[in-house]
Amino acid sequence: MATIYDYQLNELDGSVLDLDKLRGKVLLIVNTASKCGLAGQLNDLEALYEKYHAKGLVVIGLPSNQFKNELATDSQTANYCQLHYGVTFPMTQRVAVNGPETTPVLKYLKALSGHGAIKWNYTKFLINRDGELVHRYAPITSPKKIDQEIDKLLSES
Incomplete structure (x- = not known):
C-alpha cells in the first residue's frame, strides 16, 4: 500500500520535492490559490512555518486553478505569494485537485x-x-486553529 513518502511534487522553480526526504517531519499540505478570498491564509501558513519549521514542520502549498483563482503562470504565482505574503515554505507547480488529472498525492490524501x-x-x-493522515481541514478552517495540533504532533517522538 502506498504511503505519503511514495510521492514527488515539482516545486515552482522546477526542482523535485521528494516527500520521502521528509520522513519524520510533520506535514501540512494545502491547496492554494493566489487570488482566492481565502488567500490571506497564506500569512497564517507562513507564520506556522516560521514558528515550527525548526521543530520539524513542513508546510507545502499546492497552487491550483481549478476554482479559477490562480494566476496565469507558476512564476507569477511564486512572485505574488512571496511579495504579498512573504511565503518561504515550499510551493509546487500548479496541480489539479479534482478530476482525472488530480495530482497523485492529493488523490491519495482524499x-x-x-x-x-x-x-x-x-x-x-x-x-x-x-x-x-491526522486530519483533513475545511477551507475555512484558519491555520491558527491548527496551531495546537501541530505543536502536539511535534512534541511526540
Whole structure:
C-alpha cells in the first residue's frame, strides 16, 4: 500500500520535492490559490512555518486553478505569494485537485480522508511524523486553529 513518502511534487522553480526526504517531519499540505478570498491564509501558513519549521514542520502549498483563482503562470504565482505574503515554505507547480488529472498525492490524501472531492481552495491535510493522515481541514478552517495540533504532533517522538 502506498504511503505519503511514495510521492514527488515539482516545486515552482522546477526542482523535485521528494516527500520521502521528509520522513519524520510533520506535514501540512494545502491547496492554494493566489487570488482566492481565502488567500490571506497564506500569512497564517507562513507564520506556522516560521514558528515550527525548526521543530520539524513542513508546510507545502499546492497552487491550483481549478476554482479559477490562480494566476496565469507558476512564476507569477511564486512572485505574488512571496511579495504579498512573504511565503518561504515550499510551493509546487500548479496541480489539479479534482478530476482525472488530480495530482497523485492529493488523490491519495482524499482517499485516506474519506471526504471525497476538494470543494474549494485551502483544504488542508495534516500528516504526523509517521506519515499518517491526522486530519483533513475545511477551507475555512484558519491555520491558527491548527496551531495546537501541530505543536502536539511535534512534541511526540
